[in-house]
Amino acid sequence: MKYDLDHLKAFWRAAASPAPLLIVGGGRWGRVWAGVAAAARGSGEGIAIVSRQHSDDLEQWRAQNPALKDVAISDCLPGGIDAIGQPNIAIIASRPRDHVRDSIATLNIGAHTLVEKPMSDTTDAARELLKLAESKERLIGVGTEFSYLTVLHYLGQTSLEDDSKIGNIRILWADPLNESRHGAAKRSHPEIGLLEDILPHAYSLIRTLLPTASLRIVSANESETGNDMTLTDETNRKILVECTKTAEGRQRLLQIETDGPLLQLDFASAQPFVEQGTQKLQVPRDYLSLDSTLRLELGAFLLATENPSNPCPLVSAAAPLLDLQDELRHYRRVLGN
Structure with missing residues (x-):
């Protein structure tokens, strides 16, 4: 879904809401x-982290971050609610195998629930979770933060406004071995493969440019020498995703074939930049200043809970991503991965 600048600014402002926010996973x-x-x-007022395992570490982390001194910490859901009041929104940030369990708990207390990607390591259980949310008239979304990459929305309003001019797409995603981000080492979980982990990111990038594309996976490979998958849509457009966790440096690169020179969006840093052929495109400062995809994601989900009839990529991505996750696992089984 392509957003104009006014919508993006509204998401940014909405994230400042002081409404109680429950985060499950420490x-x-x-x-x-x-x-x-x-x-x-x-x-940090009105924010509670519920963690069954990390309470001592969390206390130390909070003490080292004065801006977070008011964040409440609890080892159970009732304790978190006691600290901040009844939350309208919960974020599930536990490990993938616990996402369904934790989401059931937050839906049962009446909270709209945003689940970090992937929604679950078990797609059947995740589909039951979607049914539960519907029965309780609560929204459930999946954390596809790059649905809110503002530079991509700028391109969608300008150079890439016409979907028919978008050709094949290549996504390069690389992390160094044992990379540390946001003050802690990045961890992988054995229940989720690398391509499965990157799939929601790729999906969100593609669906921002091509909001109505019907995607399917046509090949996938995970090995020590490389990880890649190819998706296609109803126009037979080819989308290649290549990723690794053993690179020399961090890379986030989106390459888009157009009816002119190749367009490249580099978003490995907080200030993305765009090149078309040999020319660097100037992105307006108003877009670049909205430099937190997670803040935009939070604000978008908050606004969606206030008006559930408005389309929200975080919510609409949930079911299609489960279908793609099944397709990806099919290829992994065929290849014996």
């Missing part, structure tokens, strides 16, 4: 989310 991603929310609202 690892790296739970802490990242607490930091994003606290920065948006100006303090």
Whole structure:
């Protein structure tokens, strides 16, 4: 879905809401989310982290970050609710195998629930989760933060406004071995393969440019020498995704064939830049200043809960991503991965 600047600014402002926010999971991603929310609202008031395993570490982390001194920490859901009041929104930032369990708990207390990607390591259980959310008239979304990469929306309003001019796409995604981000080492989980982990990111980038594309996976390979998958859509457009966790440096590169020179978007840093052929394109400062995809994601989900009839990529991505996750696992089984 392509957003204009006014919509993106509205998401940014909405993230400053002081409404009670419950974060389930006290690892790296739970802490990242607490930091994003606290920065948006100006303090940690109204934010609670529920963690069954990391409470001592969390206390130390909070003490080292004065801006987060008001974030509540609890080892159970009732304790988190006691600290901040009844939350309208919960973010699930636990490990993938626990996402369904934790989402059921937050839906049962009446909270709209945003689940870090992937929604689950078990697609059947995740589909039951979608049914539960519907029965409780709560929204459930999946964390596809690059649905809110503002430079991509700028391109969608200008150079790439016409979908028919978008040709084949290549996504390069590389991390160094044992990379540390946001103050902690990035961890992988054995229940989720690398391509499965990157799939929601690729999906969000593609669907921002091509909002109506019907995607399917036509090949996938995971090995020590490389990881790649190819998707296609109803126009037979080819989308190649290549990723690794053993690179020399961090890389986030989106290459788009157009009816002119190749367009490249490099978003490995907080200030993305765009090149078309040999020319660097100037992106307006108003777009570049909205430099936190997670803050925009939070604000978009908050606004979606206020008006559920409005389309929200975080919500609409959930079911299609489960279908693609099944397709990817099919190729992994065929290849014996």
